[in-house]
Amino acid sequence: NAGVTQTPKFQVLKTGQSMTLQCAQDMNHEYMSWYRQDPGMGLRLIHYSVGAGITDQGEVPNGYNVSRSTTEDFPLRLLSAAPSQTSVYFCASSRTATNTGELFFGEGSRLTVL
Amino acid sequence: DQQVKQNSPSLSVQEGRISILNCDYTNSMFDYFLWYKKYPAEGPTFLISISSIKDKNEDGRFTVFLNKSAKHLSLHIVPSQPGDSAVYFCAASGGTYKYIFGTGTRLKVLA
Numbered sequence: 567n568a569g570v571t572q573t574p575k576f577q578v579l580k581t582g583q584s585m586t587l588q589c590a591q592d593m594n595h596e597y598m599s600w601y602r603q604d605p606g607m608g609l610r611l612i613h614y615s616v617g618a619g620i621t622d623q624g625e626v627p628n629g630y631n632v633s634r635s636t637t638e639d640f641p642l643r644l645l646s647a648a649p650s651q652t653s654v655y656f657c658a659s660s661r662t663a664t665n666t667g668e669l670f671f672g673e674g675s676r677l678t679v680l
Numbered sequence: 681d682q683q684v685k686q687n688s689p690s691l692s693v694q695e696g697r698i699s700i701l702n703c704d705y706t707n708s709m710f711d712y713f714l715w716y717k718k719y720p721a722e723g724p725t726f727l728i729s730i731s732s733i734k735d736k737n738e739d740g741r742f743t744v745f746l747n748k749s750a751k752h753l754s755l756h757i758v759p760s761q762p763g764d765s766a767v768y769f770c771a772a773s774g775g776t777y778k779y780i781f782g783t784g785t786r787l788k789v790l791a
Contacts, residue, residue, distance in 0.1 A: 607783060608769060608781050609724070609784075614778065616777050656724070668714060669724075669771075671723030672723050673721075673723045
């Protein structure tokens with residue numbers, strides 16, 4: 567059971583570089599989302615999607631782009647990385663978009679921006 | 681503006697005793713609440729949830745209580761075990777398609 571798979575697990579970037587964090591789920595979940603975890607800040611929602619072709623902003627969307635071309639994949643793009651984006655990123659999915667189900671999380675991607 | 685608040689960053693409890701973790705929320709549109717447990721270097725894992733139509737939900741050693749009038753929920757772990765040592769997050773949803781998380785409480789169960 568793969569569940570929610572995130573790649574890469576670790577990444578170091580220089581300021582201004584771009585990269586994409588990959589997220590894939592094999593549970594046919596409608597809902598997918600990205601969070602970042604920072605000390606003392608908990609988990610903050612970056613972007614989310616309620617289905618293929620539909621995305622929307624969360625609490626901290628600035629500096630990040632997302633797309634949802636398939637049900638399975640929900641990549642997170644950093645177009646010009648900044649040190650403030652150093653964080654641990656989690657992708658999560660849920661069976662339905664009705665917000666009455668549990669979120670399943672990936673293992674996380676640790677990003678350092680120098 | 682923090683819509684979901686966990687005001688205790690940490691909690692220490694003796695093994696076998698009860699652990700009580702608290703969470704407050706401000707958005708009256710929230711109608712579904714969840715608790716997650718997180719070990720270092722792992723993703724959060726679901727523990728228990730409660731809908732706003734209930735005031736209590738139990739699952740084994742874990743019970744969640746919801747007080748809608750006070751906009752407060754709590755997670756009780758009885759009896760606490762050393763393996764319960766982790767960071768616990770509460771989360772809320774409702775009104776929009778967003779799950780909003782609190783800042784977490786680090787629980788340490790002392791053997």
